[in-house]
Structure formats: C-alpha cells, structure tokens
Amino acid sequence: MANLKLHNINKYYGAYHAVRDVSFDIPAGEFVVLVGASGCGKSTLLRAIAGLEEISGGDMTLRGTSITRLAPRDRNVAMVFQSYALYPYLSVRENIAFGLRARKTPDAEINTQVAWAAEVLDISDYLDRYPRELSGGQRQRVAIGRAIVRDADLYLFDEPLSNLDAKLRDGMREEIKKLHEKLGKTFIYVTHDQIEAMTLAQRIILLKDGQIEQVGPPLDLFERPRNAYVAAFLGSPPMNFIEVNVSAGSVILPDGQALPGCAMPDGIYTWGIRPEHFTADEQGPLLAKLDVIQPTGARSYGTFYIAGNHMMAELDAHAANHGQTHLSVAMDRTLFFDPATGEAIP
C-alpha cells in the first residue's frame, strides 16, 4: 500500500510554473531521492509535502487520508533542513526534544527518546551543549536527531549534507543510509548531487523544470535512461554525447572514423558513451589524441576532441598518456538517442 500518494501536483509562483503535474506513489518504508538541477522544483515539492508551501492544484494523501489542506503540524511529518535550523537559545537536548514537547509528550518518554536518538547519532556527550559550541557535522547530527526522535509517517530531508565539507559528507551519507535501514521509515530526500542520489536512493525521482523526467531504481536510471537529459545528469564525469551516422553496423564519427559492432538500424543518432566505456587498447578502432590527463589515483581522465566535440575517457591510470592513443569502446553498453527529441532509442 502506498504510504504517500501525490496526484497531479502543480505549483505556480505568480506566472512561473514551478511544479507541473507531478504524480508519484511512495510505499511505506522506502528511501526516495528527489534529484534535479537547481530550480527544478524538488525543494518546492518537498516543502509542499511538509505543508510549508501551498500547492496550486492537485492532491496529496498520506496513509489513505488527504493531507492537501492540512497545516504542517497535522501531517505528522518530520523534516531536516539544509541550514539545520537549530534553535541557538536551546541546548542540544532541548533542540532534540522540541518536537516532542510541542506534541505534549510526557517527560519520561521525552528523556528516553532523546537518549535513544543521541545514542543512534553518537551525540550523547553533547546533549548539554549549545548549537554554537558544535561543529558543522555535529549540528547536522542534532538536526537529524530532532527529526528521528519523533514517530512520524514521513521523514523529509532538504539537502541536509550540502553545508558539510566533502569528507564529512561521505561519512554522513553512509550514516543516513544505515539510519534508514535501522528505522525502516519512509525517507524522502532532496539533493542536487547525483552521487548522493545514486548512493542513497532505493528509488530516484529525477526532476527537470518542475516535471518528472524519470522514476526508478538508481541503476535502472543509470543504465537505461529515458532520455539524454537523464543520461547526462547521472554519472560523473558525465556521459559524452556526439552526433553520429550509423551505417551497415558501423558507427561513423563526424571525423570519418568508423567503429564496427553497432546493432542499430542505419540513421543519424546522438550517441552516448560514458567515460568508463572507453578502454585503452592497442587494437582499439578509435584513434584519439589525449590533450589533458587528470589522474585521480586509480583511474585517470583523458580529454580528447572528435571534430570539435569534447570527449572524456576514464582509463587505467598508467594507460592514459598524452598524444595519440588507441581506444576501444564497449559498443553494447553505449546508448543511442534521437537527435531531435533526445529520447533514448532502445
């Protein structure tokens, strides 16, 4: 049974159509990530679910009852904000207890719950400190603690890791994933970061210009994107795109090189090759002149141009060298898109 159902949600800011006919179901216990470039409406959607943003049209139900017209406090959702939104005048303990006190929970239960949340998030030692005395990572934990301490139907995360430095972010990502497994609650998580989306989600909802582009498990979206936008959004470095002509089972590149082994019917396509689909190979059919090499340790990124198209190959660290290099392409894993519409062609 779906826990949260959104049906044709629309949101206008004046004439600006921020969210367009968005519908999806989220089953109880799922970890869903709303992802998209900034301005795609993902945060608006999350805030609409929380009741902080009035929607212009559509309906939302939570556990079978409509919550569209309910005030935020009547929706039984908990939310973690990007800025942490901790009350500077309250201790960590009181910050975590805030939602419970607002709901008139008995003191004994508050104490147990706060102690449990602090234990889970490893902040038991800081309970009597004030937010200003904590580091960014610790504040983030307190913010999460304030949400999980409540027995809510939905847990909403609005870019909770974007204020943390990269190292801390990796650690917290893992902890949030663990937390979800431990609690078994429904998580809706908003991010612009495709790595966060890929690593955390059981299901990704990818938005563009207020509309859903594609919904599905991370690997589905990664391997079978519906269109070039989704293909380009997921993956780092991003997929390479180039206009090609397929003829008699070969991909003809704009500079005239022909790569055999293509199963597509003849025609003009936008060809999508992920950087990791290239391999340095003496026998490889593609001759590329690597201009810039960016080593990351285990792998190196090599840049080259085909008839002016910027391409990037992810190669074995020692195989990536400046100058002419033969590359092979994993033809069966590359993707073809309609050059006019950008739709993927199966």
Next chain:
Amino acid sequence: MIRWDRGWRLYLRVALALGITLVFVFPVYWLAMISVKSPDEIYAYPPVWFPSEFRFSSYVTLFRDGDAWAVWNSLITAGVSTVLAMAIGTTAAYSIVRFRTGGENLAIWIISQRMIPPICVAFPIFLLFVSWQWIDTRFGLILLYTAFNVPYVTWMMRGYIQDIPLELEHSALVDGLSRWAVLRKVVLPMARAGLFATAVFTFIFAWNDFLFALVLTKSEAVTYTVKVTGYFGSQSTFWSKIGAMSMLGVLPMMFVVATMQRFIVRGMSLGAVKG
C-alpha cells in the same frame, strides 16, 4: 617611539571619553545635589559643589503630601502602555513580515503615523477625551501612549523579525507548533535583544511625555513631568522639590537602562545592520 605614540593616543582617548561623560553626567549630579541642599546652599554664590549635609526633607515632603504619586502614575502609564504596545506591535510586525499583510506599503504607512508631530493632534485628542470622559484618567493616557508607540514597535520589530531565518520557523511548524506558538517559542526568543531594546525605548517615550500629560490630566492622573512644572511659581520656585521630584523621575530610568544596557546596545546594532 611607536609604542609611546600608541599609549599617548589611548590616554587621550580615555581623557576625552571621561570629559564627555562628565559633561553629560554633571546636570544629573547637580540635580541630585540640589535635592539634598539647604535653601541657602541652593542660592549660594559661588555655587556649593557639595552640600555640607544631606537633607532628605524634600523627599519626605513629596511622599507626605502625596506628590510622589505622580511618579507612580508615570510608572503605571508608561509600563502598561509599553506592554500593550509591545504585544500589539510585535504581532503586527510578524504578520507584516511573514504574511505580507498590507502589501509593500503598510509598514511605511504605519511608521509615518509615528512621525506626526504630537502637537498637531493634541487638540483633537483633547476634545475626544473630553467627550469620552477620559480626561485625567490613567486609562486614557495608557491608550494614547499605546497608540503612539505601536507604530514604533511595529517598525523596529519588523526589522528584527526579518533577520530570523525562515527555516527556524518552518522547522517549528513541522515539529507541531501553531503560528501563535511559533511566535512565542521561536520568534520572541530569537528577537530577544531587539525586543528588550525596543521596549526600553518605548518606555522612555511614554516616560518622557510632557505634552499629552499636560493637556489631558488635571490632578488624579498627573505624571511626574507635569508635576515638576507645578513647583515653578510666580512668587517663588521650589528648587529642592524640583530636584527631588526630578530624581524620582530619573532613578527608574537609570535602573531600566542599567539593567537592559546589554540588550540596548545589541538591539541597536542589530537594527543598524538591517535598514
């Protein structure tokens, strides 16, 4: 050389600060001395800087004759009107900031009400008070001071409330608070410095009022500012009573400002950051 120069400048700066403080504190000192001097010492020339004996007889007279009642009137009218103006003004400011009540211009219109020179409305208000029989009542003064201070409070609190991160309020709403509870448990604590600073100034405005108290009171509700002027007679001026009464008026203010100083300074600088 450099060190010497720096020390010298510091010295100069402290001296200057002391000098300025002296200039401003001296009248208060002089007032306090007058209130405890003997009549001869008050009129003596060259002036007596420090009385030979502290006489508190003027204070005793003020309390015995019931004149000190005027200070009590001032306390009540200024105190109650401050509380009322703060409550109304803060709520209005919150509404203007968060719900854009009245659109872009309401806030400007409200503060423009504060800019009316009081003398312009003194006579109409007097007529109004006569017909409503509010003349010489503390109730009337309280309402009037409240009405005059609400715009100021609204304007000031609007600035402070704008500085509160919206996510703090949103978080509280999601956590289960109503709007009123958010105002009480999030907005007020967050705006505490501004709240105290504004309250102090509101109190001072009402406390210092002379015009309305003069026009609208006769005997029962007379405030200390008006009472003081009563000691200037055509035949003689009761300097020691004036001194004593003024001290009674100054002391509560000194107390308020001294205890709230921390908030006043912070509140003023907060307001300064956001225009």
